[in-house]
Amino acid sequence: MENTKKFPIKVTLEDPVEFDGRTYTELQFRKMKGKDALVAENEKDQLKSSWLLYAALSGVPWEVFAEMSMDDMEAVVEQTVSCMGKSAAAEMARANAERDKLLSQFSGETS
Numbered sequence: 632m633e634n635t636k637k638f639p640i641k642v643t644l645e646d647p648v649e650f651d652g653r654t655y656t657e658l659q660f661r662k663m664k665g666k667d668a669l670v671a672e673n674e675k676d677q678l679k680s681s682w683l684l685y686a687a688l689s690g691v692p693w694e695v696f697a698e699m700s701m702d703d704m705e706a707v708v709e710q711t712v713s714c715m716g717k718s719a720a721a722e723m724a725r726a727n728a729e730r731d732k733l734l735s736q737f738s739g740e741t742s
Contacts, residue, residue: 638662642710646700655695660688660711688714 639659648655663684670687671680682696685707696704 638714640711640714642703642707644699644703645706646703648695648698648703650692650695650698655691658689658691658695658707660685660707660714663688663714663716685711 639661641657641659643657644655667684667687671683674680674683679693679697682693685696686693688711696707699707
C-alpha cells in the first residue's frame, strides 16, 4: 500500500495555544524518522512521552501540547497518524473500529 499523504501535515488549532510569548494557531508535522523514536526513551510518563514525540515532529516545545485543548489534541492524533508509520496507522484503524463497535453496542442498549 502506497502512502499518498503529503508532508508536512498541517493541523489548524481551534483553540490557539499561547506559550513562552508566542501564539500557536497551526502546527506542521514532518514524517517520523527512526531517531524520533528515541526522543522520549527515558520518559516514564506515557502522556509526556507522546508530547515529546509530537514536539520533535512539529518543532515546537512540548509544553504547547500540554496546554492544548483535548479537541485539538484529538485532531493532532487523528491527522498525524500517518507520520508515525504503517503500524501506527493500522493500530489507529483497529482502535477506531473497536470504538465504533462499542458505541454501536451501547447505542443499541439504550434504544
